[in-house]
Amino acid sequence: MTELHSALTCVRAAFFDMDGVIYVGSRPLPGVQELLDYFDASGRRWMLVTNNAALTSQQFSDKVAAMGLRVPPERILGSAEATASWLRHQVDKGWPEGKVIIMGQEGLRRALTNAGFELTTDPFAADYAVSGANFQLTYRELADVALAIRNGARFIGTNSDRTYPTERGQEPGAGSVLALFTAATDQAPIVIGKPHAPMFEEAMSRLGVTPQETLMVGDRYETDIAGALKLGMTTVGVLTGIEHRAGFEAQSAPPHLILEGLPELLTLLRRADDAAASVREILFEK
Numbered sequence: 001m002t003e004l005h006s007a008l009t010c011v012r013a014a015f016f017d018m019d020g021v022i023y024v025g026s027r028p029l030p031g032v033q034e035l036l037d038y039f040d041a042s043g044r045r046w047m048l049v050t051n052n053a054a055l056t057s058q059q060f061s062d063k064v065a066a067m068g069l070r071v072p073p074e075r076i077l078g079s080a081e082a083t084a085s086w087l088r089h090q091v092d093k094g095w096p097e098g099k100v101i102i103m104g105q106e107g108l109r110r111a112l113t114n115a116g117f118e119l120t121t122d123p124f125a126a127d128y129a130v131s132g133a134n135f136q137l138t139y140r141e142l143a144d145v146a147l148a149i150r151n152g153a154r155f156i157g158t159n160s161d162r163t164y165p166t167e168r169g170q171e172p173g174a175g176s177v178l179a180l181f182t183a184a185t186d187q188a189p190i191v192i193g194k195p196h197a198p199m200f201e202e203a204m205s206r207l208g209v210t211p212q213e214t215l216m217v218g219d220r221y222e223t224d225i226a227g228a229l230k231l232g233m234t235t236v237g238v239l240t241g242i243e244h245r246a247g248f249e250a251q252s253a254p255p256h257l258i259l260e261g262l263p264e265l266l267t268l269l270r271r272a273d274d275a276a277a278s279v280r281e282i283l284f285e286k
Contacts, residue, residue, distance in 0.1 A: 007234055008272035012213040013045035015203055020219035020241015022048060025167035028067040029240050031263035038266055042273060045207045051159035051193040051223060053080035053132030053174060055107040079158040079193035080132055082202045084111035086192050087128065087156065098127025101148045103141060103177060108132045108158065123147035131181060132158035133174045149185040159193025161223060195227025219243055225255050236265055
């Protein structure tokens with residue numbers, strides 16, 4: 001059995017980025033449901049892990065359901081939920097219980113309130129300033145969050161993605177807003193989403209797996225792949241989103257696999273499992 005087949009048969013769980021891996025805009029990408037069904041059938045665990053902080057897990061589930069995909073909300077982790085969970089852990093370990101001002105949408109508001117935090121729009125009453133994606137932001141909101149940070153609120157970012165893929169092209173993402181706040185306040189945020197460890201650690205905790213048995217499938221090197229490699233995961237870069245093959249190959253530590261899309265990954269997994277089954281049969285016969 002080849003080294004690649006051996007690595008794939010050791011995979012007990014997988015994380016899939018969403019934008020550019022599962023769908024683009026409102027269009028599902030080829031092979032998604034077939035691959036997820038195969039993971040279930042082969043006893044592997046999986047979770048969709050996205051830096052998008054705009055929606056709740058239920059809203060993400062509804063979004064992909066409209067594309068014909070079956071993904072329950074408990075199989076989805078967005079950076080809003082990961083951020084709220086991380087902040088709750090910090091408070092439980094000794095940070096002050098305080099109010100939160102946000103730059104974000106329903107997903108971030110819901111995640112923080114569900115984690116027990118009180119939200120405020122008063123920049124001088126906030127202990128924490130949490131910034132994520134907001135596709136309807138106003139200057140007043142930007143000014144209030146910047147004032148909160150300048151007034152001493154701890155500055156936390158859901159993710160640092162500079163762009164957000166849409167059917168029109170790459171539009172400004174949450175990382176661009178973080179850059180604005182950093183320019184306005186001279187403060188750098190604590191960032192939770194990929195490539196930073198807290199997002200991966202939350203997902204692994206939910207699935208009960210270690211990095212060595214986990215596969216990360218993504219379309220962005222700087223977030224999906226770089227963060228997973230740092231933790232010791234096997235990585236797959238797909239060409240259905242942001243990155244081109246040359247971009248993946250040019251990295252000093254490229255993904256373990258670079259594939260056109262999810263159908264190719266399904267083919268490789270099936271081959272690896274078939275090869276492993278053949279080896280077991282030979283050993284058993286002996």
